[in-house]
Amino acid sequence: MQTINNAINIKDLYFKYDQDFVLKNINLEVQEKDFLTILGPNGGGKSTLIKLILGIEKLQIGSINIFNKALLKETQNIAYVPQNTNVNTHFPIKVLEVVMMAQNSMKKRFFFYSKKEKTEALRALEKVNMQDFYNKKMGELSGGQKQKVLIARALFGNAKIILLDEPTSSLDILACEQIYKILKKLNETITIIVISHDLALVLKYANKAVYINKELSFHDLSKMKNEFSNLNSDTCEIELLQMLGRCKC
Amino acid sequence: MLEALNYTFIQNALISGIIISIISGIIGSLIVVNRMVFLSGGIAHSAYGGIGLSIYFSLPMLLTTSLFSVVITLFIAILTYKNREKLDSIIGLTWALGMSFGILLVDITPGYHADLISYLFGSILAVSLDDIIFMSSILFVILFILICFYRDILAVSYDTTYAKLRGIRTRVFYTIILLMASISIVIAIKIVGLILVIALLSIPTYIASRFANSLLEMMIYSASFSTIFTVSGLFVSYMYDLSSGPSIILISSLCMFLQIIIEKIYIKTFK
Numbered sequence: 001m002q003t004i005n006n007a008i009n010i011k012d013l014y015f016k017y018d019q020d021f022v023l024k025n026i027n028l029e030v031q032e033k034d035f036l037t038i039l040g041p042n043g044g045g046k047s048t049l050i051k052l053i054l055g056i057e058k059l060q061i062g063s064i065n066i067f068n069k070a071l072l073k074e075t076q077n078i079a080y081v082p083q084n085t086n087v088n089t090h091f092p093i094k095v096l097e098v099v100m101m102a103q104n105s106m107k108k109r110f111f112f113y114s115k116k117e118k119t120e121a122l123r124a125l126e127k128v129n130m131q132d133f134y135n136k137k138m139g140e141l142s143g144g145q146k147q148k149v150l151i152a153r154a155l156f157g158n159a160k161i162i163l164l165d166e167p168t169s170s171l172d173i174l175a176c177e178q179i180y181k182i183l184k185k186l187n188e189t190i191t192i193i194v195i196s197h198d199l200a201l202v203l204k205y206a207n208k209a210v211y212i213n214k215e216l217s218f219h220d221l222s223k224m225k226n227e228f229s230n231l232n233s234d235t236c237e238i239e240l241l242q243m244l245g246r247c248k249c
Numbered sequence: 250m251l252e253a254l255n256y257t258f259i260q261n262a263l264i265s266g267i268i269i270s271i272i273s274g275i276i277g278s279l280i281v282v283n284r285m286v287f288l289s290g291g292i293a294h295s296a297y298g299g300i301g302l303s304i305y306f307s308l309p310m311l312l313t314t315s316l317f318s319v320v321i322t323l324f325i326a327i328l329t330y331k332n333r334e335k336l337d338s339i340i341g342l343t344w345a346l347g348m349s350f351g352i353l354l355v356d357i358t359p360g361y362h363a364d365l366i367s368y369l370f371g372s373i374l375a376v377s378l379d380d381i382i383f384m385s386s387i388l389f390v391i392l393f394i395l396i397c398f399y400r401d402i403l404a405v406s407y408d409t410t411y412a413k414l415r416g417i418r419t420r421v422f423y424t425i426i427l428l429m430a431s432i433s434i435v436i437a438i439k440i441v442g443l444i445l446v447i448a449l450l451s452i453p454t455y456i457a458s459r460f461a462n463s464l465l466e467m468m469i470y471s472a473s474f475s476t477i478f479t480v481s482g483l484f485v486s487y488m489y490d491l492s493s494g495p496s497i498i499l500i501s502s503l504c505m506f507l508q509i510i511i512e513k514i515y516i517k518t519f520k
Contacts, residue, residue, distance in 0.1 A: 054414055080414055091282055091407050092461045101404050101411065137462050153411075 006068060007032045007161055007191040008053060013062030015048060022048050026062065026216050030208075032160075035187045037206040038195045044213040046195045050163050053193075054080055066161070079154030081164040087146070089139050095149050096121050096134045102156035124152040128182050144175030151182065161191040168198050180205045253487055258374050262493070265376040266479040268384045269440045269449075274472025275391060276433040277450035278457065278464060279426055282406050286451055288325070291340035292431045293446045295321045295347025296438060300368050301354030310368075311383055315435045321347060322431040326424040371442035371494030373483060384436050391429055395468075402426065403464055440479070441494035452501040453478060456508050478504065 006029055013026035023045045030036050038046050051057040053064060063070075066077060079102070099121040100113055113121075125131045128148040138146060147167055154162045164183070168176040176198055183192050184205050196202040203209065211217045253259045280289050299317025303310045321343050329336045367375065395402070404412035405422040413419045437446045457470035482497030 056410065056413060078414075080411060082408065082410060087408060088282070088284075090458070092458060092464055092467045093403070093407055094463055097403070097463060098407070101400075101407070102415065103400075157415075 005032050009065040011063045015052060015060050024215050028216060030191060032191055034208055035192045035206045036208045037202045038210050038212060040212040046212050049212060050165060050195060054078060077160045079157055079159030079162045081150045081154050081167055083166045083169055093138050095136050095138060098138055098149055099124055099153045099156050102153045121156055124156040127155055128152045143171050144178060147179055164194045166195055176201055261376045261381060262373045262483055265381050265384055266373060266483055267476055268388050269437055270475035270479045271472045272388050272391060272433045273437050273450050274453060274475045275468045276430050277454040278467045278471050280430055280450055281454045283426060288340055289430055289434055289450060290447050291344040292318055292322060293434045293443055295343040296435050297351035298347035301351030305354040305358045311380055315432050318431040318435050319428060322427045326427050330420050330423055368438060369442050369444055370492055371440050373440045373493045387432055387436060441497055445494050445498045448498045452505050456505055
């Protein structure tokens with residue numbers, strides 16, 4: 001029988017920027033090949049939690065282990081996909097360059113990219129069906145295509161965990177579906193963690209959910225299949241959160 | 250017109266013009282993609298404090314102003330790295346403080362300072378051999394940094410958060426970009442003056458951005474356009490006895506408008 005390991009283990013985490021804690025008593029276990037969605041109101045601490053997992057913010061109280069090792073030793077296994085809107089759309093850069101940015105630059109410098117790097121980058125683009133766009137300028141792509149390129153960049157570094165911060169914000173429903181289908185396919189081998197407000201959509205694909213509003217509540221969505229079977233894009237956020245609230249899992 | 254090339258001051262002007270064009274092409278691209286145009290305006294105007302210092306203490310102008318700008322830039326970098334929302338206020342502060350400091354120092358320096366105007370509008374024809382050596386050294390340093398760290402600079406400029414995650418020292422590269430910008434601005438002041446320096450850094454870059462597919466291409470195109478504008482502006486100023494700085498900027502601006510019009514016509518006709 002195949003053993004399932006902890007991908008992320010967060011214990012007794014507290015964090016504050018100024019005086020008040022934005023995260024309190026956070027305990028969370030994310031297992032390998034989980035598809036976890038992080039829900040919660042704006043200012044509830046979702047992005048702070050992601051920043052702590054990524055090592056962008058320094059730990060104050062508590063611990064985070066990645067594959068049973070301390071966070072700082074394991075950052076290479078984690079990749080991050082920012083919101084498409086956070087990236088400068090007028091920047092003169094080609095798709096392939098964006099993907100190859102995932103290469104640890106401390107090892108690779110100078111202008112030129114090796115043949116091996118290009119092959120690997122093309123392989124990552126293939127996984128998100130963007131191989132035909134490798135020579136295009138990022139600014140010429142649609143929102144959905146840009147997001148796929150950013151996912152390919154995360155794949156290029158052979159990360160075992162991908163964290164996505166609202167990957168489908170400002171995308172139309174078709175593009176959203178495409179992104180989540182790609183993520184679900186990648187989830188066969190990679191742990192996926194998504195912050196999203198597209199509740200109806202993300203709950204269709206995720207197997208676990210956490211709701212964060214300073215404190216965290218955990219929900220195993222696989223035990224709520226019946227409740228979510230009738231979800232559609234019109235289901236409002238409040239209804240869904242109420243469903244999560246009723247869950248005793 | 251070619252006989253003008255026999256004069257040493259014209260030769261110096263041409264050489265320095267080409268060096269400055271290459272520098273402003275590279276640094277202008279970095280300034281534009283990092284959205285630092287206002288910041289470079291702040292550095293350019295605060296450099297006046299350095300000019301005031303060099304006049305008051307009779308120090309070499311280019312070196313003193315460069316060092317003064319480096320100090321101001323480090324001050325901006327330290328205060329704004331984590332709080333980019335403070336950037337506007339800090340730039341406004343250094344902009345006004347540098348200029349006021351410079352003007353007061355000039356006020357209390359005895360005598361008349363005719364060359365002060367040249368720092369407002371440029372004086373490419375007064376470039377000395379020492380200035381050219383200084384400019385060449387700076388160009389060499391910029392090229393060295395770019396060749397060694399191009400991919401790090403590209404990553405930091407495009408997506409700072411991601412660059413940090415990949416282990417790139419983003420604070421170091423943010424400061425390096427600012428320092429390269431500040432020294433380049435001080436050197437470019439020699440050519441087009443304090444008031445017009447932003448135009449030299451941004452106009453060729455704007456035109457280049459319409460054609461470039463990558464940051465490297467943008468730098469190469471921008472440096473080429475900048476060289477063409479500087480050399481032609483220099484010859485126009487020599488032929489018609491006009492100020493060199495405004496001539497260079499006027500030619501650059503005309504070309505930019507021409508490019509915009511041609512692009513609009515092309516889009517309407519073929520797309």
